[in-house]
Amino acid sequence: MLNFSKIKILRDLIKNNQNISLYLSDKECDIEDVIEYSYDLQTGNYINLMGNEEFYNRKKKHGAEIAKIIESLGGTDILEVGIGEAITLSEVASNLQARRFYGFDISFSRLLCAKKYLEKRGITTELFGADLNNIPLADNSLDVVYTHHSIEPNFGNEKQILDELLRITKRYLILIEPIYELATGEVKKHMEKHRYCRGLLDYLKQANVRILDCRPFHEDQLNKLNPSTLIIVEKNNISGHSVKSLVPYFVSPISKRRLFVQKGSLFCPDDGYLYPIINGIPYLLKSKAILASKFLDY
Numbered sequence: 001m002l003n004f005s006k007i008k009i010l011r012d013l014i015k016n017n018q019n020i021s022l023y024l025s026d027k028e029c030d031i032e033d034v035i036e037y038s039y040d041l042q043t044g045n046y047i048n049l050m051g052n053e054e055f056y057n058r059k060k061k062h063g064a065e066i067a068k069i070i071e072s073l074g075g076t077d078i079l080e081v082g083i084g085e086a087i088t089l090s091e092v093a094s095n096l097q098a099r100r101f102y103g104f105d106i107s108f109s110r111l112l113c114a115k116k117y118l119e120k121r122g123i124t125t126e127l128f129g130a131d132l133n134n135i136p137l138a139d140n141s142l143d144v145v146y147t148h149h150s151i152e153p154n155f156g157n158e159k160q161i162l163d164e165l166l167r168i169t170k171r172y173l174i175l176i177e178p179i180y181e182l183a184t185g186e187v188k189k190h191m192e193k194h195r196y197c198r199g200l201l202d203y204l205k206q207a208n209v210r211i212l213d214c215r216p217f218h219e220d221q222l223n224k225l226n227p228s229t230l231i232i233v234e235k236n237n238i239s240g241h242s243v244k245s246l247v248p249y250f251v252s253p254i255s256k257r258r259l260f261v262q263k264g265s266l267f268c269p270d271d272g273y274l275y276p277i278i279n280g281i282p283y284l285l286k287s288k289a290i291l292a293s294k295f296l297d298y
Contacts, residue, residue, distance in 0.1 A: 014041050131253065
């Protein structure tokens, strides 16, 4: 957790449109702190951008493209990883019917922003706070899991994140990310400078999955140094999972044992950790867990 003096510096950097991720990376901060503070302090920026007609039309087009891909794959339970302010999920959901949507983010401020935006648009989504490295969902929970530049800032944690995404996915994982292995020299330099993810495609080629598609996602990108590649993978050996018909449920990110609603919070009796539900949003980060092994005794 960053101290108050660093938070004051970050607020000044934001006001001056400086890259706070680069600043924090140079200070040897924990990657979770870097991402959480970077995005939390920028909450609302993307919602404001939706007022720009060109930006809105791009997001609408990209959301429709993702929805078309998901529809071709099938499935009921859909998760967006790193939902941010829900500007992508809202466009995906508006193009799909009879689905259950889920979304998580590490920033609680962004989750509150997403909740308000989705409610305004009449889109029902189950939101929760989580860290990509320790996702609080049971194995094989969701039919389709997709990312949209949410793995991007997690350099060094790529394998752990992909393992988690494949663990919670029943069938399909869709990545829309910058892919270092396919990038030009100029883009690679940009990714190295900003400490963006690397090795995603190489890892998937060695994992127990089938790569169904791998191609540029769209050409009309705002930042040509940050191109999106679409990768669709299908898990192998998935038949016979007893959880196939179950509605996804939360587990402790520490033990992966089931969480139960108790006294307005989520509690895991197996490991003794407690997680708050704030404004209707469960906040299930491992780093924010409250040890309360005797919670039910009082």
